[in-house]
Amino acid sequence: MNDRPRHLPPAPPGALRVLRRLFGLIRHERRWMAAGAAMAVLSTLSGIGLLAVSGHFITSMALVGAGGAAINYYTPAALIRLLAILRTGGRYVERLITHEATLRVLARLRVWLFGRLVPLAPAGLGGLRSAELFSRLRVDVDALEHAYLGALIPLLVAVVVALVVLVTTMLYLPVLGLLLVLLLGLAGALLPWWTLRRGRAPGAAMVAHAEVLRSLAADGLRGRAELALYGAESAHAEKLAAVAGQQQQAQRQVDRLQAQGSAAVMLSAQLAAVCTLAFGLPALQAGALAPPALTMLVLLALAAFEAVAPLPEAWAQLGATLASARRVFALADTPPPVIEPSSPSPPIGDNSLTIRDLRLRYAADDAWALAGVDLDLPQGRRLAVVGPSGAGKSSLVGALTRLYPYEGSITLGGTSLADWHGDDVRARIAVVEQQPYLFDASLRDNLRLARPEASDEQLNHAIAQAQLDDYVASLPRGLDTWVGENGIRVSGGEARRIAIARALLADAPILLLDEPTEGLDAGTAARLYKALAIAMKGRSVLLITHRLGGLSSLVDHVATMEQGRIVSCVTTEAYREGASGPLRVP
Numbered sequence: 165m166n167d168r169p170r171h172l173p174p175a176p177p178g179a180l181r182v183l184r185r186l187f188g189l190i191r192h193e194r195r196w197m198a199a200g201a202a203m204a205v206l207s208t209l210s211g212i213g214l215l216a217v218s219g220h221f222i223t224s225m226a227l228v229g230a231g232g233a234a235i236n237y238y239t240p241a242a243l244i245r246l247l248a249i250l251r252t253g254g255r256y257v258e259r260l261i262t263h264e265a266t267l268r269v270l271a272r273l274r275v276w277l278f279g280r281l282v283p284l285a286p287a288g289l290g291g292l293r294s295a296e297l298f299s300r301l302r303v304d305v306d307a308l309e310h311a312y313l314g315a316l317i318p319l320l321v322a323v324v325v326a327l328v329v330l331v332t333t334m335l336y337l338p339v340l341g342l343l344l345v346l347l348l349g350l351a352g353a354l355l356p357w358w359t360l361r362r363g364r365a366p367g368a369a370m371v372a373h374a375e376v377l378r379s380l381a382a383d384g385l386r387g388r389a390e391l392a393l394y395g396a397e398s399a400h401a402e403k404l405a406a407v408a409g410q411q412q413q414a415q416r417q418v419d420r421l422q423a424q425g426s427a428a429v430m431l432s433a434q435l436a437a438v439c440t441l442a443f444g445l446p447a448l449q450a451g452a453l454a455p456p457a458l459t460m461l462v463l464l465a466l467a468a469f470e471a472v473a474p475l476p477e478a479w480a481q482l483g484a485t486l487a488s489a490r491r492v493f494a495l496a497d498t499p500p501p502v503i504e505p506s507s508p509s510p511p512i513g514d515n516s517l518t519i520r521d522l523r524l525r526y527a528a529d530d531a532w533a534l535a536g537v538d539l540d541l542p543q544g545r546r547l548a549v550v551g552p553s554g555a556g557k558s559s560l561v562g563a564l565t566r567l568y569p570y571e572g573s574i575t576l577g578g579t580s581l582a583d584w585h586g587d588d589v590r591a592r593i594a595v596v597e598q599q600p601y602l603f604d605a606s607l608r609d610n611l612r613l614a615r616p617e618a619s620d621e622q623l624n625h626a627i628a629q630a631q632l633d634d635y636v637a638s639l640p641r642g643l644d645t646w647v648g649e650n651g652i653r654v655s656g657g658e659a660r661r662i663a664i665a666r667a668l669l670a671d672a673p674i675l676l677l678d679e680p681t682e683g684l685d686a687g688t689a690a691r692l693y694k695a696l697a698i699a700m701k702g703r704s705v706l707l708i709t710h711r712l713g714g715l716s717s718l719v720d721h722v723a724t725m726e727q728g729r730i731v732s733c734v735t736t737e738a739y740r741e742g743a744s745g746p747l748r749v750p
C-alpha cells in the first residue's frame with residue numbers, strides 16, 4: 165500500500181526500474197553491446213592470463229636454471245605471444261566496438277527523446293527554458309552512456325575475471341579461494357554499494373548545478389549587450405561563480421568517494437597478495453604446491469582486484485547517470501497537452517473556420533487569454549482581428565494551429581479541429597508568426613522548411629511575392645547565404661519577409677498573418693501590401709494586428725478583440741466609418 169501523503173510529489177523511480185527502462189530502450193543495439201562486452205572480457209582475461217603464464221614460466225625457468233635441467237619453453241613462449249597479441253589486439257577491437265555501440269545507443273536515445281518532445285512543443289514545454297531543454301537533450305543523454313561503458317562492462321568483466329581466478333585458486337588451495345571470495349566481495353560488491361549510496365546525492369547535485377550553470381552562461385551570452393549597458397556584468401559573473409562553486413563542491417564529493425573507493429580496493433588487493441603468500445608458503449613447504457604455481461596464484465589474486473578496481477568509481481558515477489536518466493524520463497513522460505486523434509483526419513468539403521466559445525489559458529491557475537471567442541471565417545474571407553496588446557490575438561493563432569489545448573469548439577470544414585491531426589491542420593493553415601524563427605542555415609534551407617521539395621524557381625517566385633527579390637539579388641551567395649542563428653545576419657524586416665515567403669511556399673488554403681508588417685519601414689510595408697494582396701488571392705485570410713493602418717485595403721471584414729473576446733465584427737467599410745456592427749457577420 166502506498167502511504168505517501170497526497171500532497172508530496174511521487175517518489176522517484178528506483179535505480180533498478182530506471183536501469184531496466186534504459187536498457188529496454190537500447191535493446192536494439194544489444195548485438196553491438198554484447199560484442200563490445202565480450203571483447204572487453206576477452207582482452208582482460210588475456211591480460212591476466214599473460215601475467216599468470218609469464219609468472220609461472222619465469223619461475224619455472226629460474227628453478228630449472230638453478231637445477232641445470234632441461235625444459236620445454238616453446239609451448240609457454242608461444243602461449244605468452246598469443247596472449248600478448250590477444251590482449252593488445254583485443255583491447256583495440258574492444259575500443260572500436262564499444263565506441264560504435266555507445267554512439268548507436270546515444271543516437272537512439274536522442275532520437276527517441278526528440279520524438280517524445282515534439283508533441284509537447286510548445287504548450288507542454290512552457291516551464292522549461294531552452295538551455296534546460298538543450299541540457300536534457302544533449303548532456304543528460306550523453307551521461308546515459310555511462311550505464312553501458314562505465315557500469316555494465318566493468319561489472320561483467322569483474323564478475324567473469326573473479327570467477328576464473330576463484331576457480332583456478334580453488335583448484336590449488338580451496339581455503340585461499342574462500343578467503344579471496346570474501347575480499348573480492350568486499351571490494352567488488354560492498355564497496356560499490358557504499359559508494360553508490362554515498363554518490364547518489366552529490367551526483368544528482370552535480371547534474372542539477374551543471375544545468376543551472378549552462379542556463380546562466382547561455383542567458384549571459386544572449387543578454388551580454390543588456391548586461392554591459394546596465395553595468396550588470398559583475399553581478400551576473402558572481403551568480404555564475406556561486407553556482408560553479410556549488411557544482412565544484414559536489415564534484416569534489418564525488419571525486420573523494422572515488423578516491424576512497426580506489427584506495428580501499430588497492431588495500432584489499434595487497435591484502436589478498438599477502439594472504440596468498442601466507443597460505444601458499446606453508447603449502448609450498450609441505451610440498452602441496454609447486455613454486456611456479458605460487459607465483460601464478462599471487463599474480464592472479466592481484467589481477468582479480470585490478471578487474472574489480474573500476475567498480476567503486478563506476479558505481480559512484482552511476483549516481484549522476486541515474487539522476488540524468490530520471491530527468492530524461494520525467495521529461496519524456498510529460499503527457500502531451502494536445503492529444504492527437506487515433507483515426508486519420510476526416511475528409512472535408514471546404515476550408516471554412518467556425519469558432520464558438522473558445523477559451524484558452526496557459527496554466528490552470530492563469531487568467532483566460534481567450535475568454536469565449538466567437539468568430540467565423542468562411543472560405544475566401546479576409547478577416548482582420550484588431551486589438552490592443554495582450555487582447556489574446558496570438559493566443560487565437562495558438563489555438564487555431566492546435567499548438568495549445570483549448571476549450572470550446574473550432575471546426576474546419578464542419579469537422580471539429582480535435583478530430584484533425586495537428587500536422588494536417590497546419591498543412592491547411594500557413595502562419596507568419598510575429599517573431600519568426602530563422603534557423604542557423606542557408607536562406608534556401610530556411611525557405612525549404614515549408615516545402616522541402618521546392619525548386620529554385622518556386623523559391624524565387626515566393627521570394628518575389630514577399631518583395632525579397634532585390635535583397636536576394638544583392639547577396640553575393642544568393643540563396644546559399646547563411647542567415648545565422650535566429651536570423652542574426654538579416655535585419656528584422658528581411659526576417660519577416662523570409663517568413664512570409666516561407667508561408668507562401670506552404671501554399672495552404674488559409675493564411676494566418678500575425679502582425680505581418682510590424683518592424684518594417686513605411687516603404688517596405690507598402691511594397692508588402694501589394695505582394696500580400698497577390699498571395700492572398702483565392703485564400704481565406706486571418707490577419708492579426710494591433711493597428712490596421714494600410715492593411716485595411718487587404719481585408720473585407722474587421723473583428724475587434726478585447727480582453728480575450730471578439731467584441732465586434734463588421735465590414736471594412738463599416739469599420740473605417742467607425743461603426744460597430746453585430747457580433748457575427750453572416
Ligand SMILES: Nc1ncnc2c1ncn2[C@@H]1O[C@H](COP(=O)(O)OP(=O)(O)OP(=O)(O)O)[C@@H](O)[C@H]1O
Nearest residue numbers: 290526533551552553554555556557558559560710
Ligand atoms: N506563453 C504564454 N504563457 C503564459 N501567458 C501567456 C503566454 N502567451 C501569452 N500569454 C498571456 O496571454 C494573454 C494574451 O496574450 P497574447 O500574446 O495572445 O496577446 P496579443 O493580443 O497577441 O498581444 P500582442 O499584440 O502584444 O502580441 C496576455 O495576458 C499574455 O500575458
